[in-house]
Each structure stands twice: as C-alpha cells, then as structure tokens.
Amino acid sequence: MSRAERLLTLMQKLRLYHYPVSGAILAGELGISLRTLYRDIASLQSQGAQIEGEAGLGFVLRPGFTLPPLMFSVEEIEALALGAKWVASRTDARLGTAASHALSKIAAVLPTELRLELDTAALLIGPSQQPNDSDEILGLIREAIRHECKLELHYLDAQGKQSTRIIWPCALAFFDYARVVIAWCEARQAFRHFRVDRIKSLLSQEQRYPKRRQALLKAWRVAEGITEQRH
Numbered sequence: 001m002s003r004a005e006r007l008l009t010l011m012q013k014l015r016l017y018h019y020p021v022s023g024a025i026l027a028g029e030l031g032i033s034l035r036t037l038y039r040d041i042a043s044l045q046s047q048g049a050q051i052e053g054e055a056g057l058g059f060v061l062r063p064g065f066t067l068p069p070l071m072f073s074v075e076e077i078e079a080l081a082l083g084a085k086w087v088a089s090r091t092d093a094r095l096g097t098a099a100s101h102a103l104s105k106i107a108a109v110l111p112t113e114l115r116l117e118l119d120t121a122a123l124l125i126g127p128s129q130q131p132n133d134s135d136e137i138l139g140l141i142r143e144a145i146r147h148e149c150k151l152e153l154h155y156l157d158a159q160g161k162q163s164t165r166i167i168w169p170c171a172l173a174f175f176d177y178a179r180v181v182i183a184w185c186e187a188r189q190a191f192r193h194f195r196v197d198r199i200k201s202l203l204s205q206e207q208r209y210p211k212r213r214q215a216l217l218k219a220w221r222v223a224e225g226i227t228e229q230r231h
Contacts, residue, residue, distance in 0.1 A: 020058030081121035092138040128176040133196045145169045150205040156198045168209035170216035191220050
C-alpha cells in the first residue's frame, strides 16, 4: 500500500468511529507501527484534517473535512463516472468490479453536493460489439504485465495458422471490437500485437523478462512512430 493510499484508508477508518479510538487499534487495522501512525496523523493534521486527541488518549475526526485532492470540479466528476462506466462495460469482470469499488471510495469522501453530481451523472456508455474474451485469460495477461513476466501463448493467426510464442507483454489495448496484447515476441525478435480472442491457451512462465515494462513500452512507441503524450 502506498503512503497516499494509507492516508486515505486512515481517514476512512477515522470516519467510522464517532468516539476517540486508540492509536494501537488504528495501527493494528492498518498493519503499521504506532510511530508510523502518529506520523500519518500529524501529516493529515498539517493538511487541515480536524483530528483531535493524542497518544494514550485516542483520536477522533471531527466532521466536515475532505482532503483537498478530492475536491473535484463537476466536469472532473463526470469524467470519473464516465470512465468507471466504460471500464465496467468494456473490460473483464474483475477490472469492472475494481472500477465500481474505486468510484464508491471516491464517493464516500466527497462533499454532499459533489456526491450528488456523481450519483446523477447523465453521461452514458452506449452498446458495442463486445469481444467474447475469457476473463481468466485477461486477468492472467494483466497480472503478467504488472509483474513483467513472460507468457507462453498458443495462438491462432488471421490465416488460421497455429503457433506457440514466448512473449514479453507490456500493454493491453481495449477496442470495441477486440482486446490486443502489445508484446515483444522472442520468436520474431520484434514487437507484435496479439488479439486476445485468438489466444487458444496461455501459460505464465513466472520468469521476469530482462527489460522493464516502461522501457519496452517506450521502444514500442518509437517502433510504431507514436508520440508519447505528456499529462
């Protein structure tokens, strides 16, 4: 868990208690030391959180505080809601569920008027030609990308020719008509694109490929002539 996630989780837990709760209980729920907990509380207090109490007496969060980064504009709320709906309808079940949970966590810490904007967002996702890909395969691909692991594919190309490939997956692209794995292919010694619906079976080799995913993705952009976007 990153520090930002930990601070948000701490705020969520403090909101659940309407009476002072000991630092030992909070530290235990977060799986951190008391020293780290006290440092996190001091950090939140410096950002304006009305956390009252002290070591040995317990802590309580007074109502009405929202972390500054969660003060979104109405258009930002619409973008978040639309994005979550897109993920829920265009990706695998686990990723869709994660998007819904993330949106619920954001809603829980928004002021009432902004939460209403989130709940009543009127931007909709239309129907599409949804690919009939295996949720299990999509999950394995995402996990391999995350951990920079090699994959063994049994693949059927557009001409119906079967082959076995060892690839280094670095990205997964979602289109209305297909999901595509971007990867370095050991057999071709070049970047290749593999449609998920043509993967007959997949096996994680649990072996890290020799380059970092970010470096592979950068090299793929160069090979494809794609200008990297800056945000």
